[in-house]
Amino acid sequence: MIDIRISDCNKSYGTLKVLKNIDLEIERGEFIVLLGPSGCGKSTLLHIVAGLDRLTSGTIEIGGRDVTDVEPKDRDIAMVFQSYALYPTMSVRRNMEFGLRMRGKPLSEIRPLVEEKARMLHIDHLLDRRPSQLSGGQRQRVAIGRALVRDPKVFLFDEPLSNLDAKLRASMRTEIKKLHQSLGTTAIYVTHDQLEAMTLATRMVVMKAGEIQQVGKPEEVYHRPVNLFVADFLGNPGMNFMRGQIRLDGGRVSADVGAAMLPLDGYAFAMPPSDGQAVVVGLRPESVQPATGQAPAGSEPFVLTLKPLLTEHTGSDNLVVLEMGDQEIVGKFPTDPPPKLGEPVTVGFDLSRLSVFDAATERRL
């Protein structure tokens, strides 16, 4: 069942187009993450769903009702902000109560609700404190609690974890995920942190310059990016890109990337390639590993002997920069044994994970 439908939505400030023909359908209970670099329009899109921004053209439906011209308070949504946006002059309890009190709900009904949600978020011992007396993580819990008591149809999160330190961010991320699993409420979550997007999303939406690039399950977007931008934006360390040309040779397809001919027989082309077509071949570092002698299941073994130029020890892995003709690629190697610089090693490529893009259109082939 479709819970939110965004149809042909445009937003411009003067001549600047912030959103261009956005179409998106969100099923009930989905956790949608809008991901993109700053200025891509993801926050604007969220604000439009919230009703805090008016769209220039298009329609928004929530729960089957056209809410394009409906005030935020009547959209049955709750929102969590990056800066928490707690009311600083009120106690935590009043912060959580205030919205419901303004809706004329009797205090006798609000009180137990607030207590319940506070227990759920482990902030019940903080109810009588002021926001200024809380840590960042506690404040964000209160902000989430304030959204929870409203029991809305849709939760909107605007980069809620960006102000927290790395460790707290990871634990809050897990909690938001648990919360969503137990409540099952539809949520839209804006972030520029791909780790948050990958871990939280049931489906993610990658945006750039006001346009949706790709919508899909996180693993699908990660492994089958539709264009060079998405491929490059996701992944840390970033995807390896090798420039080359398609070679068609008697029914066999391969990509000539200078130092090697990568066989593409197993590659599912979306459109038939032509001989000599300029392409960019993408392969994630974790698909470039020391050859073990056996290829990953279901793919033919492909090995090259390459010279390590540089290693970066990240703790769990060794990122090894390998010389490949006049290009360089990064492989994710185990830390033990450490590769010796300048001494060629046999490297296995997992070709089932290849992505091939047209060099001109930058689209996936």
Place this chain on the structure above:
Amino acid sequence: MRRFFQRHVSQIALSPSLALIAIFLYGFIGYTVAVSTTTSKAFPRFDNFVGLEQYWRLFHTPRWHVAFTNMFLFGGLFLLVTISLGLIIAILIDQRIRAESFFRSIVMYPMAMSFVVTGIIWQWLLNPTLGIEVMVHQLGFESFRLDWLTNPNTVIWALVIAAFWQGCGLVMALFLAGLRGIDEDIWKAAAVDGIPAWRVYVFIVIPMLAPVFLTVVVLLSLSIVRAFDLVVALTNGGPGVSSDLPSVFMFDMAFRRTNLGLSAASAVVMLGTVLAILIPYLYAETRERA
């Protein structure tokens, strides 16, 4: 010797200004207190100590009572009018209006003028023979009367209006800065929560401006105690002594009535009033820091 300089360089650098402050500020405060215990007339003399007699005389001078009461009356009205209207104007300007800087300049402009100019402008405007009254008469409303400057009961309002006209810009600017400092997201959160704008102001935004209120009250209070030029230019204390303020009284006693002792006593009482305002403020400020 070198080590002494190295260790005390900050004290040495500050000592000239500290010495100047000690002499010209605290020294002369002490001097004034000393003068207030004598019967000095045109010039200070210290050979006729009378203790607190000048204070006793001060509080038995009807004109001082008028001046002192006026300070609180004028001060109270001025604070009330300036803060409430200044806040309202700041809120109106904060509504993302067109030509905001134009309106801001209009409200701020009187601040650029000296109180003497303000006083003269309003003296002309309120003068029954050439100001607003004449203008309204020429429009045909012959019965219109605007005698604030000549009526001892309403003259204080003339002072309040002129002082408001001058002080409103500063108050508006402070409140506007405070309003602009409020996180946009608070407004968005309130919009999603469904809280009407006036309630957001009353329950959330205005309480958040508490530090600004404190600053405004202290600044305005000090200007009330200091108010002198405005009264001299606008009413000269009149009619009679009905718009006298302590500073005018003090000046009059010292330089026209050659009664330096009594004038010094009134200056000390004014200092006491200022301290009564400042000390709680400083106390609150330092406690907040700690």
